[in-house]
Amino acid sequence: MTLDRIKEASLLLFSKHGFEGTSLHEIATQVGIKKPSLYTYFSSKDELYLDLLHDALQTELDYARQLLERRHEHEGSLQEVLLRYLSHYMERYEQESSVAFIIRTCLYPPQHLRAQIHERRTFYMQSLDQLLFTLFENERLGSVPAPSSAVEISIAFFRVYLQGLWVELLRSGREYAYARLQSTWPAVSNTL
Numbered sequence: 001m002t003l004d005r006i007k008e009a010s011l012l013l014f015s016k017h018g019f020e021g022t023s024l025h026e027i028a029t030q031v032g033i034k035k036p037s038l039y040t041y042f043s044s045k046d047e048l049y050l051d052l053l054h055d056a057l058q059t060e061l062d063y064a065r066q067l068l069e070r071r072h073e074h075e076g077s078l079q080e081v082l083l084r085y086l087s088h089y090m091e092r093y094e095q096e097s098s099v100a101f102i103i104r105t106c107l108y109p110p111q112h113l114r115a116q117i118h119e120r121r122t123f124y125m126q127s128l129d130q131l132l133f134t135l136f137e138n139e140r141l142g143s144v145p146a147p148s149s150a151v152e153i154s155i156a157f158f159r160v161y162l163q164g165l166w167v168e169l170l171r172s173g174r175e176y177a178y179a180r181l182q183s184t185w186p187a188v189s190n191t192l
Contacts, residue, residue: 002031002033002037002041003041005031005032006027006031006033006038006041006042006048007051007052007055008097009027009030009031010022010027010048010049010052011052011056011097011098011101012030012097013026013027013030014049014052014101014104014105015097015098015100015101015104016097016100018104018108018110019045019049019105019110019113020110024038024045024048027048046112046113049105049110049113050113050116050117050120052101053101053102053105053117053120054120055098056098056099056101056102057102057120057121057123057124059098060098060099060102060124061124061127061128061131063092064085064128064131065131067081067084067085067088068081068085068131068132068134068135078135078136078192079189079192081135082158082189082192083181083185083189086162086165086181086185087178087181089162089165090165090169090174090177090178090181091174093169093174093177094174100169100170103166103169103170104170105117106121106166107166107167107170125159128159129155129159132155132158133151133152133155136151136154136155136192137151154191154192157188157191157192158192161188165177165180165181168180
């Protein structure tokens with residue numbers, strides 16, 4: 001289907017070159033159609049970009065939900081589950097254009113779309129927080145649940161750590177970011 005090919009080509013180009021570095025002409029050429037044909041599906045480059053971001057964030061939330069909800073299948077500690085999530089995230093950065101697109105867009109949004117991107121990013125992060133809250137809340141020290149304030153602090157710390165890894169991925173690549181994860185995780189996991 002042409003719409004799927006447009007989205008796939010756009011995602012790849014935007015993830016590599018950003019909003020400013022990608023033209024509608026390049027997208028159309030990649031798909032094998034003429035530029036005016038894009039307007040059958042999207043009224044503007046902005047609409048296409050925001051639609052891709054919505055889809056990518058939803059896909060990422062679904063992925064996180066599945067991974068975190070399958071915790072009991074893997075029989076691991078909270079720290080092992082979180083490390084697995086971060087490790088998979090880094091692997092997917094190079095394998096899936098949507099992950100690189102999310103990181104690039106959230107860290108370096110086009111100025112004129114900043115408010116719309118912030119709104120979508122905030123929804124994504126709040127949804128991820130809810131998943132993490134459930135995961136952290138269910139973690140017990142012996143038979144005593146962790147206090148909510150401790151859970152909230154742990155989630156905030158994890159988010160900051162995740163976003164730091166985003167910067168490492170974007171600026172230095174997966175290999176360097178993964179080495180950073182491996183070297184820092186023991187200290188980070190002890191604080192969660």
